[in-house]
Amino acid sequence: MSFTMRFCGAAGTVTGSCYWLTTPTASFLVDCGMFQGNKTLQALNYEPFPFEAAQIDFVLQTHAHIDHSGMLPKLYASGFRGPVHMTSGTRDLLSFMLADSAFIQEMETEQLNRRNARRGRPEVTPAYTRSDAAECLRLFRAVDYERWVEAAPGIRFRLWNAGHILGSASIELEISQDGQDKPLRLLFSGDIGPDHKLFHPDPEASSDFDYVICESTYGGRARTRRNEEERREILAHEVRTALQAGGNLLIPSFAVERTQELLADLTLLEQSGAIDHAPVFLDSPLAIRATEVFERHAHELEHLSRQPHLIDNPNIRFTETVDESKAINRIRGGAIILAASGMCDAGRIRHHLRQHLWRPDSTVLLVGYQAPGTLGSLLSNGASEVTIQGDPIKVRARIREIDVYSGHADHGELVDWIGDRMPIRRLILTHGDPEASAALRDAVVATGFPVDHVTQPQIDDVIDLETGALEPGDRKKIRRVEPDAIIRPDWHNDAAQLLLDIREEIDRAADDRARKVVIRRLRRVLEER
Known part of the structure; x- marks a missing residue:
């Protein structure tokens, strides 16, 4: 079996966090989040996973936010039956957050189907139901911070307080390698909280990693520090x-x-x-x-x-x-x-x-x-x-x-957090738009870190964990969405704005005759297709 990690979400975007790792002894996920944002991204929630859910052995969950956890019920509905490891705080939050997410989907699908029926369009189904959300809770396993847990033969992990929300964790991972004295060491930052955040201590973690997978939500933004x-x-x-x-x-x-x-x-x-x-x-x-x-x-x-x-x-x-x-x-x-x-x-x-x-x-x-x-x-x-x-x-x-209640570390805090994790063999920047990730990359490189040891993947890219080589996802077979569709408003936004502009132009017309002229011009454009 290959020794790889696929970026199934939160690559070139801040939503849909999901990393799929395959090793000689296990296939597992870090997070299984829902895509949020424009409708092109949200449509990925209704497509099949880029992996066989029944073949996933376990999940390591960083925290409860839906963009990191919201597809766990769909994973269950698709055949997954392994344990989902998380803190007790995350478990308690997800005990109702996933049901709420399912309820919203069911209600929005019901409303959409009523509109579709009037328009002669086929019915759609929600990504998952409240029943799926309730059933997947049985798979949750609470784990204390800073305690090593064996997840599979040759794979162990421990959780560090990420200071983001109640129960949030960075995940330290060690994977044994055949013929090697030392295990492969990885650290998934999850979402990192700012220093001196209300309710939480400053983020913590260990150091000396082969790979650090770090969020970059505010990689390009520095906030004024406020007490x-x-x-x-x-x-x-x-x-x-x-x-x-x-x-x-x-x-x-x-x-x-x-x-x-x-x-x-x-x-x-x-x-x-x-x-x-x-x-x-x-x-x-x-x-x-x-x-x-x-x-x-x-x-x-x-x-x-x-x-x-x-x-x-x-x-x-x-x-x-x-x-x-x-x-x-x-x-x-x-x-x-x-x-x-x-x-x-x-x-x-x-x-x-x-x-x-x-x-x-x-x-x-x-x-x-x-x-x-x-x-x-x-x-x-x-x-x-x-x-x-x-x-x-x-x-x-x-x-x-106002930007004084952010749950994310800003540019300088992210640079400091990465510095505290050194030495690092390869830094992978995820969970941020391309500009934010690039700004964080440049700042880390300015501290002396080699630029060719920093990776900014796109959705469905794969990295070989033995060599560090990044393999772009095959556009026809693997990549589910193009990077350009992630970082800006999509055609749904453009269409909605166009309709608003048309209505405004008609309203601004001086009289009914002028309004008919506007409508006639629009019809001519449509007829020229």
Whole structure:
């Protein structure tokens, strides 16, 4: 059997993390994540895996975020029955996150099939169901940090705290080699948290590796370092300004970690008088479950013992049912609404955006990374009109962004983390767009690391772990998506924008006669095909 690693996701992009390793004794995965972003990327979730699921012996899971874990139920449904090793924090989060992901897929598929029926198109099926999500939980095995575990003959691993979210881990891996005294040593960074992050110690790991596979999400971005007081004051300024405008403040927020950080800081700001008391709605069943898990794991988290109780705060309203969520629409101003998802590509936040984006007195505060092609990215880039559930919505609300709650290490922190892992035989940069990965590569090379020992793979590329040679995926047989389709808005985004532009051009026409002229010109273009 070959001794290889295939990059099945998170190569040239930040989503779909999945590494497939084959050795003489086992075939296994590190992560099995869902693709998010534009529809071209998301379509990969519905295609067959580039491996036989039933032939995978085990999975090593870095953390619970869906772009790293979201295809585990599909892996189970496709025939996988091996163990999935992870921390107890990751296990507890995934116990409801995967079911939530399945529910969203089932609901969106149901809505799509209703539209397809009206258009005479065939039905589609979700990537997996809630039943698949429930069944795959039986395969989860909790592992303590910094304890060696044998996963298969000649293969052992241990987990290091990555400081990203509750339960997040970097994975150190040793694989025995025939005829060699020393094992092959690999380190998968997972997602690395920033220094001095709320709830977590700084990231840790060992050193001296043959391969380090490192994320590069913010490889090209340096953030101004902020302490706790400065971070809260930035948030307080945004809250005060938004509520003074007379409308509501919408915060699209990732359900795990980001939401809990915001709840803690909003509570402290209200208690200190830095912001006026205002109703805070947590309108995300997933985020509510995650908050409960955080409180159960409080003993593992820094600061939480001296933070206010997130669940018991009387000023935070937890809206679990659809009716409770819709009732928020009756509040026209003075409220803070947190809802998932953080990139605005799914979840209840889309419902709230439909209600508020057209209101000049409303504010949308983006607090995290926005992948290309997502609704959050369109808002971040200044779109004047967007489409939500088929309806064009004018963007008149204030769109604001802050970068003080990031769960990822920035450029300098990544360089330092890599430096602490030296010596390294080969550095592989993944989980970032090409510009971010290139910026991190250049910074590491500037420290004296050989440029020809840095690899930036694309999806479905394969590396020979014995020689270090990278083999590009065969475009016809292996590569499922071209790199250019990953890094920019796809044709779905272009088509949606074109329809908005057509509507705007027709609306701008002086009278009905002028509108007919616009339509006639468009028809001529179509007839010239």
